Amino acid sequence: MYDAIYPGELWLDTAGNPIQAHGGSVLYHEGVYYWYGENKEKTDGKNGIWHWGVRMYRSHDLCNWEDLGVIIPPEADDPDSPLHPHSMMDRPHIIYNKETKKWVCWVKVMFPDDSQRSTVLVADDLTGPYTKVRQNLRPLGMNAGDFDLAVAPDGKAYYYFERVHSETICADLTVDYTDVTGYYSTHFPHSGPPYVREATAHFVRHGKHYLLTSGTTGYLPNPSELAIADTWHGPYRVLGDPHPTDDSHTSFHSQVSSVFKVPNKKDLYIACADRWAPDCMHYPYEEYKKAFLKACNPCYESDGTEDMSYLTDGSRDTSKARYVWLPLRFEGEMAYIDWKDRWSPDDYE
Numbered sequence: 001m002y003d004a005i006y007p008g009e010l011w012l013d014t015a016g017n018p019i020q021a022h023g024g025s026v027l028y029h030e031g032v033y034y035w036y037g038e039n040k041e042k043t044d045g046k047n048g049i050w051h052w053g054v055r056m057y058r059s060h061d062l063c064n065w066e067d068l069g070v071i072i073p074p075e076a077d078d079p080d081s082p083l084h085p086h087s088m089m090d091r092p093h094i095i096y097n098k099e100t101k102k103w104v105c106w107v108k109v110m111f112p113d114d115s116q117r118s119t120v121l122v123a124d125d126l127t128g129p130y131t132k133v134r135q136n137l138r139p140l141g142m143n144a145g146d147f148d149l150a151v152a153p154d155g156k157a158y159y160y161f162e163r164v165h166s167e168t169i170c171a172d173l174t175v176d177y178t179d180v181t182g183y184y185s186t187h188f189p190h191s192g193p194p195y196v197r198e199a200t201a202h203f204v205r206h207g208k209h210y211l212l213t214s215g216t217t218g219y220l221p222n223p224s225e226l227a228i229a230d231t232w233h234g235p236y237r238v239l240g241d242p243h244p245t246d247d248s249h250t251s252f253h254s255q256v257s258s259v260f261k262v263p264n265k266k267d268l269y270i271a272c273a274d275r276w277a278p279d280c281m282h283y284p285y286e287e288y289k290k291a292f293l294k295a296c297n298p299c300y301e302s303d304g305t306e307d308m309s310y311l312t313d314g315s316r317d318t319s320k321a322r323y324v325w326l327p328l329r330f331e332g333e334m335a336y337i338d339w340k341d342r343w344s345p346d347d348y349e
Contacts, residue, residue, distance in 0.1 A: 002063040004344040007252070007324045008275055013057060013067045020055050022274050022321055023091040025258040026062075029126055033059045037257070038090050039070055045317040049085045054092045054107070056127060062262070062270075062345050071128040072105065072121060082109040082119040082135050089119070091199075091257065093149040094126070095157060097177050104177040105130055106149060106159070116143045116164050120178045139171060139180045146198040146214075148258065149173075150232075158232050160211065162198045165296075166190070168213070170233050185233040188213070193296040194222060194289055203259040203269060208333060211236055212271065214255045217292045219276035219316050221250035222285060228333055242271075242328070242337045249285045252339055253278070254324035266349040268327060271337050275322040 011019045024037025039055035054072035057065035072092070075081040082089055088110035096103055102122045110116050118137040121130035138144065139159065147161035157173040159180060171184040190196045193216035201212040209229045215222035224243055227236040243251050254273035262268040280288075327343060328335045 004342045005063055005325050006342050007326055007340060008254075008278075008322050011065075011323055013065050015067060017067065018319075019057060019065055019067075019323070020052075020319070021057060022276075022318065023257045024272060024274075025093055026260040026270070026272060027094065027126070028263050029096075031060075033062055034068075034126060035059065035065060036071065036092060036094065038092070040318045040321065042085070043318045045315045050088045051090065052085060053083070054105070068127055072107075072130045082107070082117075083132075091146055093147065093258075095149045095151050095177060096126075097157075098155055100176050102176070103130075104149075106147065108145060108147060110145075114143075114164075116145045118144050118147075122178065133178050137179070140169070140182070140184055142169065144169075146200060148200045148202045149177075150202045150204075152232065158202075160200045160202050162196065162200065162216075165192050165196050165216070168197050168200060168211070187211075187234055187236050188227070188238075193217065194292045197225060199255050199257060201256050201259045201271070203261060205261075205267075205269065205330070205335075209234075209236075210259075210335065212242065212256050212259055212335075214251070216296075217288060219318070220280060220283075220288045220292070221253050221255050221276070222289070223249045224251045224256060224337075226335055239334050242335050244336065245338060248281075252324055252326070252337070253281045259328070262345060262348075265345065267330065268345060268348040269335070271326050271328055273324040273326070275324050276318060277316060278320065278322050 020039045020041045021035050021037030027034045036056040039052045042049045042052045053070040053074045056068045056071045059065045074085045075083040092107045094105045105121045107119050120134040123130040143164040145162035145164045151157045157177050159171045163169050167189040168187040171180040188197045196216045197213035198216050199214035211227045223241045226239045226242045229236040254275045256271045256273040258272045260270045326337050
């Protein structure tokens, strides 16, 4: 039994196995917390397996998690499926549709031609089984990368995603949450990686909308960026890096995948992050930033820095990735993420 959350440490489930819910999110349903994400238990960086489906856990205290198994299994017998283990499927997000009474899951899939498309699944129950209703979807005709889904109190839903290597998009979802309507807004335009914003996490506090994003450096971490707006579509105003005490400029060597507002707590928001590459914590951010500029921008003029292309090739044993869950601290409209070796949700009102 865990008595607290220990960011960056190996996190085991109640059966004693490493938790496999990467790029994940947390839901609160009928008095129970559910944590789901990419199951990377077979992803050693050498065997070609990118994922082994979507795995889910449940908890009553946010510290101890019971494995519910794989709720969206890999389709190992169909090499053309977006759910095939070699398919680069990641970052599942699940929302509930009160009108259709369906749980709707979107996943991102990267393809060898560098395109990124979406697959949408639905289920009658949170724990599945889930059925594909759309695949190879290019929302708004765009390559859609890392994303988040959000539902307004009136039931309208929104899809925040990275228009790959370009900008952030906020798009309205259809009534059934399985497609986009065509209405959208654009935010944070950049010339390309590592500056383009990805890993978008949306949350609302005191009527203000926040977007917490990462730069684009693959599995290697970089400074986060927080932005705020009065409405779902913005315009968003950049507030800065919420990790001001992190001298490594790597968001404590992690990438935030979602922000969870803990119900029944006065003001507890948890930034749920992955430490994808714990073996690379000794590399300074500026060095692999240069490596990424060189890898993604053919016109980039290197300053003679040592070739670090092996850091950007995506071949990584993500089965050993760790989790960095930390509470947000607010000062006015700004949110900060402070390092804590140990903390407990019970410490908050």
